Amino acid sequence: MRDRVIFLVDMQSFYASVEKADNPKLKDKPVIVSGDPERRSGVVLAACPLAKKWGVENATRLWEAQQKCPDAVIVRPRMQRYIDVSLQITEIFNRFTDLVEPYSIDEQFLDVTGSQRLFGTPREIAQKLRTAVMNETGINARVGMGPNKVLAKISCDNFAKKNKDGIFELNHSNMKEKMWPLAVGKMFGVGSRMNHHFLRMGIRTIGHLANFPLELLKKKWGINGQVLWQIANGIDDSPVTVKTHDQQKAIGHQMTLPRDYGTLEEIKVVLLELCTEVARRARFKGYMGSTVSMGVRGTSFDFPTGFHRQIKLMSPTNFDLDIYHAAEKLLLTHWDRQPIRSLGVTLSQLQSSENVQLNLFDYHLNKEELNRALDMVYSKYGKTAIVRASSLLAAGQAFHRAKKIGGHYK
Structure with a gap:
């Protein structure tokens, strides 16, 4: 094989x-x-x-x-321009393989195993990809190659980006020589907090982690410990699939405020706007959620303050006021009453909105009819066609956010 x-x-x-x-x-x-x-x-x-x-x-x-x-x-x-170019690049990749998996707006996984008879060796395919992207978009692409996704990712991040030709292959034959000496913090899946834990345990390189007793890692971090050990040893069987993003795990919105918000009334205005947007997106994607998370960040970069907490709902919802009341409860419970510079709301534990367990005390059908009417207006006239009166106050940000995608200007 x-x-x-x-x-x-x-x-x-x-x-x-x-x-x-x-x-x-x-x-x-x-x-x-x-x-x-x-x-x-x-x-x-x-x-x-x-x-x-x-x-x-x-x-x-x-x-x-x-x-x-x-x-x-x-x-x-x-x-919007960056999204358009990213989609254009995906179309270029689709000429070489039908197994293209967007990982982020500027990174994509490709499985070219079955493309070699048509386009040559892996390195030749990588060169053709880079040439096509440069000629058609003017952007320099770097290609990390490997027998699986984690080695391809580590290859790109640590080697291909530093090579003049922008291509590097990391596999099981050169993994110990090239990857294991790297600092453990450079390994895919290791964030700053996990890196700190590893350093305290004397695990300073990827090689140290690869040779650390697996049972001790599993005892400390469970399945996550085993996953990290497998990555350090170049083990990953996950496929490249075009359906990776079909099932979302959560829908959320976060916003950096134009100034410090120090009163409950101001914060609640933006909180309601965020909940409305989260609910609208959940309905558009056909989801309801059972858990609401809410977080705020204080005004100081040097001495970070704030919180991030979540609450379980009695029943799944995609109605803005249900999400808002849960988020408001978290805010009142955990906010330290100090000014904040950003806040966010997330709806998680998603499920299809097509099948709903009716609750005699929830008035679900009334909410569904109201949502349907609102969504018809939103789709025809835009997100600001109907807003709550609170969004007209000085603290409101709904009209400004409508000009953006992902928190940035279109």
């Missing part, structure tokens, strides 16, 4: 690359894509290689990036 050949293809500085491809005048200039600093969303979303040479990194505050690179050209994000 032929070994699988999996690619993880990443677009270099995707947002910034799109801007430079669309505007040739920016070709030789350092470009930073960032939110609107006047509305406190001034965080670096992408920096081109020229800006990164000055030490600019993603997720840093814009004013810090401008101090490091005073000559940088600041561009406001255009999310």
Whole structure:
């Protein structure tokens, strides 16, 4: 049986690359894509290689990036354009294989195992992919290759991005030499908190984790401990599938506020708007949810405050006021009454909205009729065709959010 050949293809500085491809005048200039600093969303979303040479990194505050690179050209994000280009790149990949799995807006997994007779060796396919993407979009793609998804991902993140040709293969024959010496924090699936735990246990490299007693990891972290041990040993049987995102686990919205919100009345205005949007999206996708999560972040970056809590509902819902009352309860219980700079709401434990257990005390049919009427108006006239009166107050953000996709301008 032929070994699988999996690619993880990443677009270099995707947002910034799109801007430079669309505007040739920016070709030789350092470009930073960032939110609107006047509305406190001034965080670096992408920096081109020229800006990164000055030490600019993603997720840093814009004013810090401008101090490091005073000559940088600041561009406001255009999310709809980035989505369109991402879909265009997916169409390019579909010419080489029908097994294309978007991992994020700028990363996609490909299974090219069955494409080799048509397009050549894995390296030849990778080169053809990169050439096609560059010629048609002007974006530099990097390809990590491996026998499975985790090795392809680690290959891309740690080696392909640093190679001149943008291609690297990581497999079981070179894994111990190339991957095991890497810091454990560079392994796919290891976040900052888990990295801290590993360092305290003396696990400093991926090789250390691969050779750590599996039973001890399982005893401490259960199935997650075993999964991380398997990744460190290059074990992953998960397929590349086009249906990965068909079943969502949660639907949520988070927002950075244009100023500090310090009163309960102000926060509740935005909270209701977020709950309305979460409910609308859940209905659009055909889901109801049984758990509501709510979180806020305080105003200080240096001394983070806030909370993130969840509550189980009596019955699944996709009605905005049901979600709002649950989130409001969490806010009243856990908020420390200090000003906040961001908040978010998530509906999880999703299930199909087609089958509902009726509750004599829930008035579900009345809610469903109201939702149907609202959604008809939303679909025909837009999300701001009907808003609650509270959204007309100074604290309201509904009209501003309607201009954005994923929290950024379209």
